[in-house]
Amino acid sequence: MTAVPFGRGVRIAGTGRAVPAEELTNKDLEKIVDTSDEWIQQRTGIKARRRANDSETVFSLGRDALLKALAHSGINASDLDMIIVASVSGEMICPSTAARISEAVGADEAAVFDLAAACSGFLYGMNLADTMIRCGRAKNIAVIGVEVLTRLVDWSDRSVSIIFGDGAGAAIFTADPDPSKGCIHQTMHGDGRLWRTLYHPKLDRDVPAGDEANPIRLGHLRMHGREIYKFAVTRFQEAIREALDATGMKVDDVQQYICHQSNIRIIESAIEKLQLPADRVYINIDRYGNTSAASIPICLDELLEAKTIGPGKPIILVAFGAGVTWASCVWNM
Ligand code: ACO
Numbered sequence: 001m002t003a004v005p006f007g008r009g010v011r012i013a014g015t016g017r018a019v020p021a022e023e024l025t026n027k028d029l030e031k032i033v034d035t036s037d038e039w040i041q042q043r044t045g046i047k048a049r050r051r052a053n054d055s056e057t058v059f060s061l062g063r064d065a066l067l068k069a070l071a072h073s074g075i076n077a078s079d080l081d082m083i084i085v086a087s088v089s090g091e092m093i094c095p096s097t098a099a100r101i102s103e104a105v106g107a108d109e110a111a112v113f114d115l116a117a118a119c120s121g122f123l124y125g126m127n128l129a130d131t132m133i134r135c136g137r138a139k140n141i142a143v144i145g146v147e148v149l150t151r152l153v154d155w156s157d158r159s160v161s162i163i164f165g166d167g168a169g170a171a172i173f174t175a176d177p178d179p180s181k182g183c184i185h186q187t188m189h190g191d192g193r194l195w196r197t198l199y200h201p202k203l204d205r206d207v208p209a210g211d212e213a214n215p216i217r218l219g220h221l222r223m224h225g226r227e228i229y230k231f232a233v234t235r236f237q238e239a240i241r242e243a244l245d246a247t248g249m250k251v252d253d254v255q256q257y258i259c260h261q262s263n264i265r266i267i268e269s270a271i272e273k274l275q276l277p278a279d280r281v282y283i284n285i286d287r288y289g290n291t292s293a294a295s296i297p298i299c300l301d302e303l304l305e306a307k308t309i310g311p312g313k314p315i316i317l318v319a320f321g322a323g324v325t326w327a328s329c330v331w332n333m
Pocket residue numbers: 034035036039040043044118119120158159160162163198223224225226227228229232262263290292320321322323
């Protein structure tokens with residue numbers, strides 16, 4: 001791994017995204033499960049999501065997002081010191097998806113591992129990348145957030161199948177001589193006591209005592225949506241408040257808020273409670289649904305592509321997910 005001097009800053013050299021071709025609208029879902037376009041839009045803000053076909057995988061979407069990020073960054077794959085793949089839906093546990101992606105892009109000697117922090121996974125990875133680069137242990141790190149959760153849902157379970165979508169986003173982080181660039185505040189939290197609110201049981205023994213209620217569909221995601229919702233609303237607001245307080249900023253001092261796209265009502269309640277400037281809170285859940293670990297990097301890529309964000313005021317990123325996990329990052333572009 002390349003060593004660079006301590007005290008460097010970090011910048012985002014390039015980002016990329018890859019989403020499946022098939023768009024599954026709420027109207028399409030009405031034909032699969034007892035639901036309505038109106039209910040889904042009202043309760044979640046989702047209009048459509050992407051769904052992977054048999055040949056679109058966590059591996060292929062992650063690889064494609066990374067190739068785009070590399071092209072935008074001007075950095076060669078062979079110069080990557082590390083590839084972190086944030087995902088909970090990879091095709092194989094062994095080897096890591098990161099290992100297979102490193103071979104596919106030609107990052108032959110990069111350190112590779114997968115990171116399972118669900119929807120907070122990309123932010124966990126981004127925070128780790130910043131720290132590794134800043135302290136001189138690495139120079140170039142790729143973080144990919146990618147999920148194909150539509151393969152894990154029970155399509156007859158309307159409380160879960162309407163939420164999730166598939167996709168991938170990637171970012172290349174690199175050392176910068178200006179130490180003020182990059183992460184100026186970060187948090188990574190967890191509370192394992194709440195893991196039962198969202199899990200993926202494969203065998204009977206995976207189902208925790210007290211959660212045997214029908215229907216338990218092994219091989220499919222089991223989600224207690226209302227509990228997650230309550231937890232998420234509180235943690236989301238706390239994480240943003242904490243980030244503002246720690247950096248001494250007011251809500252208007254932030255150029256953009258990039259929130260995990262879980263449910264529009266969770267984001268709207270943070271806007272209302274904290275009086276955030278709504279035009280600076282990015283929303284794309286209407287087009288993609290909840291893409292878990294891919295949500296934040298897809299937002300980041302769209303915002304950079306549209307040149308909505310750039311040097312100037314910091315951005316705040318915040319996510320929560322299964323585990324439960326939550327994380328934040330205040331970033332100077
Ligand atoms: N269509 C129509 N009606 C529905 C649907 C549906 N798709 N789903 C539930 N309902 C009904 C229920 O049966 C219930 O009816 P009842 O009152 O007659 O019993 C009613 O709507 C309300 O059900 P709730 O479960 O309370 O619905 P809620 O408003 O909480 O919305 C949702 C459900 C959207 C899942 C919400 O709880 C949520 O967004 N939770 C957070 C989920 C989340 O973020 N999960 C991802 C974590 S990320 C990760 O790490 C992968």
